[in-house]
Amino acid sequence: MNEKTAMNIDLRDVQEKMEDGARTAQDFGRKAVLATIGFYGLAYDKALEMWKFGNEWVEKAEKRGEELEHEWTQEFNKLQKQPEVKKVVDYVEDQVDGVSKNAKSVVNEVEKFLAQFNPNKVEEVAKDVAIKVESALAELFPSYDELPAKEIVAKLPAFKREQLVEIREYEVANKNRVTVLREIDVLLETPEVVAA
Numbered sequence: 001m002n003e004k005t006a007m008n009i010d011l012r013d014v015q016e017k018m019e020d021g022a023r024t025a026q027d028f029g030r031k032a033v034l035a036t037i038g039f040y041g042l043a044y045d046k047a048l049e050m051w052k053f054g055n056e057w058v059e060k061a062e063k064r065g066e067e068l069e070h071e072w073t074q075e076f077n078k079l080q081k082q083p084e085v086k087k088v089v090d091y092v093e094d095q096v097d098g099v100s101k102n103a104k105s106v107v108n109e110v111e112k113f114l115a116q117f118n119p120n121k122v123e124e125v126a127k128d129v130a131i132k133v134e135s136a137l138a139e140l141f142p143s144y145d146e147l148p149a150k151e152i153v154a155k156l157p158a159f160k161r162e163q164l165v166e167i168r169e170y171e172v173a174n175k176n177r178v179t180v181l182r183e184i185d186v187l188l189e190t191p192e193v194v195a196a
Contacts, residue, residue: 100163141167149179156183164188 079085141159144152144167159167168184171177 100166103166149177152180153183156187161188
């Protein structure tokens with residue numbers, strides 16, 4: 001019987017060790033699952049924090065941009081009130097008007113001249129006229145072809161009706177950008193801009 005008792009004790013000891021090992025494994029598994037969930041929670045919390053910080057940062061940047069825009073507008077208005085600057089602006093506007101009138105007269109003369117020739121030679125001469133119109137536009141609006149549509153649109157309100165018509169014709173014949181054409185059409189239809 002002694003053997004049975006020793007065997008029972010050994011089995012009970014093994015059973016206790018197995019139960020302890022199972023509890024330890026169960027606790028470890030639970031802790032691993034909780035740690036994984038915790039990492040997801042921490043990552044989510046950090047993402048929310050970063051999102052909030054990002055939004056605040058963008059709002060601060062936007063506010064600062066508005067402040068700078070206001071400051072620059074004030075400085076620009078002060079600058080425009082200076083007599084020397086006013087003279088330069090008037091001179092440039094007069095030169096633009098002169099270039100515009102010269103370009104129109106050149107085009108009219110060429111059209112009259114071309115009417116005398118046969119259609120085959122008209123195309124060749126038309127190319128020459130296009131080159132002259134491009135050079136007139138270059139004087140009117142330097143580096144036009146290199147400018148993105150956004151910059152061209154920003155500069156359009158400074159031009160008179162005749163100049164806008166010339167710019168529109170050139171744009172249609174070349175890059176044909178819808179944004180630029182739409183803005184020119186709007187300006188041509190606006191009485192305040194046309195009267196400028």
